[in-house]
Amino acid sequence: MLILTRKKGQSIVIDDEIELFISEIEGEQVKIGIRAPSEIKIYRKEVLDAIRENNRESLATPTQLGALKDLIKGMDAPSNNSK
Numbered sequence: 001m002l003i004l005t006r007k008k009g010q011s012i013v014i015d016d017e018i019e020l021f022i023s024e025i026e027g028e029q030v031k032i033g034i035r036a037p038s039e040i041k042i043y044r045k046e047v048l049d050a051i052r053e054n055n056r057e058s059l060a061t062p063t064q065l066g067a068l069k070d071l072i073k074g075m076d077a078p079s080n081n082s083k
Helices: 045-059 062-076
Strands: 011-014 018-026 029-035
Antiparallel strands (some): 011 018, 018 029
């Protein structure tokens, strides 16, 4: 792990294409700006953790998978409303 000290207006460059810069410091809160190519996905860690947990829960719920399969089977079955 690398720990750096930066002041407002200073930045850090990662792999020649991602720049993190200190935009503002207010008390204990630091605003960080990020300049990166649009194809690079950037998430706050707590959002990424929530996405991963949601994905894990979705994969671990066999009843939901069974319900989805039943729904798909129902869509493929002929309708009883034919005249």
